[in-house]
Amino acid sequence: MLRLTDIIRLSMKTLSEKKVRAILTIIGIAIGPLAITMIYGVTSSYSDYIVSQIQGLGQNLIVVTPSQGYQLSDRDLNRIREIPHVVSAAPFYSTQGYYGGKTSNTVFVYAVDPDFLTKAISSLQILKGVAPSPNDASKCILGYDIAFDESGREVYDIGDVVSVSVFVSTSSGVSERRLNVMVSAIFAKYGGALFLNPDKSVFVPFSAAKLLLGVSNWTGILVLADSPENVDSIVGSINDMYGNNVNVVSFIGIARIASSITSAVNFMTFAASLSAFAVAVAGVASTMITSVMERTREIGVMKALGFTDLQIVILTLSEGIIMSLIGGFVGIILGVIGAHILASKGLVISSGFFNIVIRTSPKITIGLIAEVVLLTVLTGITGSILPAYRAAKIPPAEALRYE
Structure with a gap:
């Protein structure tokens, strides 16, 4: 029996004799591992980030908004509160605007019960100060990026007055109004999200929507489930109660959709990368068939010396596997580097007033590396099995006469 060291030594000797051909084949093999490692690593990291951010907004939270032509009222609020497993429900109003007299200082304004907000989104933590009471319309909670500038210098402190110009929808259209509120508390850095950006938001009690902004219609109702x-x-x-009169969205449902979408993207990425492996199989097969034809006399000598068909097959397969492992190793290294380069550029999501940039580290796991290595080895075996069979079937006497 051949020892493993002998197999590797003989295979490496054969590959070194035709360096250019072996290098070109290895490059072709490396494309598949490079594509899977780079694209799958980046998309998986974005997927995990998006899902975690959505779930961080409250897996128990449900948002009910009215459809066109329907207005939510206290009667609807009471009906929703009576639904089994509903812990609490509160109306809210949201709009957009800017602060500090600069239109570039864009901000979201949310009028909602502060106690309900911190209970529904437990990841929101107050950095300093105390949340205003539901009836204190003159106070607010500031997001971190409003209270502090990019260098970390505090711009607004507890007790300061923030002047926010907001856009309010009225029967005659959209009008601009000024909202002057005192800072009662400041939220800790949240890190941004896709549907709610607490760091660039001003939260006021719901009573401020009517008293200070003069609005009577609700943007919607926030519903908190028990689990x-x-x-x-x-x-x-809620859908059975109101039908098409309302739109019902749950953050956990959005997380499921986001997860399914990213899973589909990963599958398409994987399927597209398989085409690269298919090309690699053809490349390995072409290289190995050519190698067998060139070494017909050598194979005949080996069989004349006592090498069995199985040993010839193992030697031929080992050449393809070694090329595949080298190509896979190169592809994985380049894929990791490429994944970090892609991730550093970030994913930009435009949400009207804001451009949210997501930057995460690529998700390069042991499982991903193991899958890539397995696919690469299968590529080498698949591409080498026919040439190995042909090599094993060469008659020794005929091979010795081959020129």
């Missing part, structure tokens, strides 16, 4: 397992049943109950 994530009961969110779907509550969503179904």
Whole structure:
């Protein structure tokens, strides 16, 4: 029996004799591992980030907004509160504007019960100060990026007055109004999100929407379920109650959709990368068939010396596997480098007033590396198995006469 060291030594000797051909084949093999490692690593990291951000906004939280022509009222609020598994429900109003007299200082303004907000989104933590009471319309909670500038210098402190110009929808159209509120608390850095950016938001008690902004219509109702397992049943109950009069969205449902979309993207990436492996298989097969033809006399000598068909097959397969492992190793290294370069550029999501840039480290896991290595080895075996079979079937006497 051949020892493993003998197999590797003989295979490396054969490959070194035709360096250019071996290098070109290795480059072709490396494309597949490079594509999977780079693209899959980046898309997986974005997927995990998006899902975690959505879930961080409250897996128990449900948002009910009216459809065109319908207005939510206290009667609707009470009906929703009576639905089984609903812990609490509160109306809210949201709009956009700017602060500090600069239109570039864009901001979201949310009028909602502060106690409900911190209970529904537990990841929101107050850095300093105390949340205003529901009836204190003159106070607010500031997002971190408003209270502090990019260098970390505090711009607004507790007790300061923030002047925000907001855009309010009225019967005659959209009008601009001034909202002057005192800072009662400042939220800790949240890090941004896709549907709510607490760091660039001003939160005021719901009473401020009517008293200071003069609006009577609600943007919607926030509903808090007792557990994530009961969110779907509550969503179904609200849909049964109101039909097309309202739109019902749960953050856990959005997280599921985002996860399914990114899973589909990963699958398409994987399927596209398989085409690169298919090309690599053809390249390995072409290289190995040519190698077998050139070494017909050598193979005949080896068989005359006592090498069995199985040993010839193992030697031929080992050449393809070694090329594949080298190509896979090169592809993985280049893929990791490429993934970090792509991730450093970030994913820009435009949300009207804001451009949210997501930057995460690529998700390069042991499982991903293992899958890539396995696919690469299979590429070498698949591309080498036919040439190995042909090599094993060469008659020794005929091979010795081959020129």
